[in-house]
Amino acid sequence: MPEGDSVYQAAQRLDDALAGQVVSRSDFRVPAYANADLAGETVHSVTSRGKHLLMRIGEAVVHSHLKMEGEWRVYRPGQQWRRPGWQARVVIETAPAVAVGFDLGLVEVFPAAEEDDRMAYLGPDLLGPDWDAAEAVRRIASAPDVPIAVALGEQRNLAGLGNVYVNELCFLRGIRPTRPVGEVELAPLVDLASRVIRANRDRISRTTTGNDRRGERLWVYSRSGEPCRRCGTRIEHGRLGRNDVELRDTWWCPSCQR
Structure with a gap:
């Protein structure tokens, strides 16, 4: 799952392949940007901000979000794509x-001068140069009645x-996903979030258990009914969100997470 x-x-990967190169052809297969043409423009950089990908080309930014199924792949000119066109x-x-960006959940092109304003709503980026743990704690604490997983x-x-990290972090801190923010010690949780995602930043396969074997990399995520790796209790499953439209699957160990 893209996180x-x-x-x-x-x-x-995109920055390594494209930065400093001149675009010879661009093709936006999204109705709103079907006429956008970046040919002749230089790719300045490709960076991430949270779960957003920002490709800076000429005086424009190509902004994409992978959502659940999206991915970017890099090919040699003339190489056959490994996904359908x-x-x-x-x-x-x-x-x-x-x-090539496949099945992207969001695609938009906007002037580079608008980037800061458009991304301003995001909190501190766990993997970015602006990471500020104290600010993240402050923002989370501003809604004390919200479930911590939300x-x-x-x-x-x-x-x-x-959702993977949210569920795993709650397990690692022994917190039930439904516990209100106001009852959670936030600073250690936010610090752990930073350490865990940074530890996985350059890994091929994400792991929170420290075990890189297939099927043994996560503690609770997507393991409903399976025994807890720590105590053997069956992992439970539910759904949680800010509202009925935004419900997300949650998993927890009823013994390890009080």
């Missing part, structure tokens, strides 16, 4: 590389955590 670490890695949403071609996944509080 802050996955998007960070995607941005690094109808799934492509954006194609950026340069002399040495072709970047607050951790709110990108306005801190940018980069998705």
Whole structure:
């Protein structure tokens, strides 16, 4: 599942392939930007901010969000794509590389001068140069009655955590996902979030258990009914969100997480 670490890695791969290159062809297969043409413009950089990917080309920014199914892949010119062409949403071609964004949940192109304002709503980026743990704690604490799992996944509080990390962090701190923010010691939790996602930033396979074997990398995420790796109690499952539209799956150990 794409989370802050996955998007960070995607941005690094794209930056390595495209930065400093001149766009020879661009193809936006999104109706709102079908006429956008970045040919002849230079790719300045590709970076991530939380779960958002920002490709700075000329005086424009190509902003994408992977959502659940999206991904960016890099090919050599003329190389056959490994996903169907109808799934492509954006194609950026340069002399040495072709970047293709498949099944992107969000695509938009806007003037580079607007980037700061458009991204201003996001909280401190766990993997960014602006990371500010104290500010993240302050933002989370501003809503003491919100379930902690909901607050951790709110990108306005801190940018980069998705459902995998939210569930795993709650387990690691022994916190039931439904516990109100006001009853949680926030500073150690936020510090752990930073340490765990940074530890996975450059890993091929994300792990929170420290075990890199397939099927043994996570404590509770997507393990409903399976025994807790720590105490053997069956993992429980529920759904939690700010409202009925934004419900997210949650998993917890009823013994380890009080």
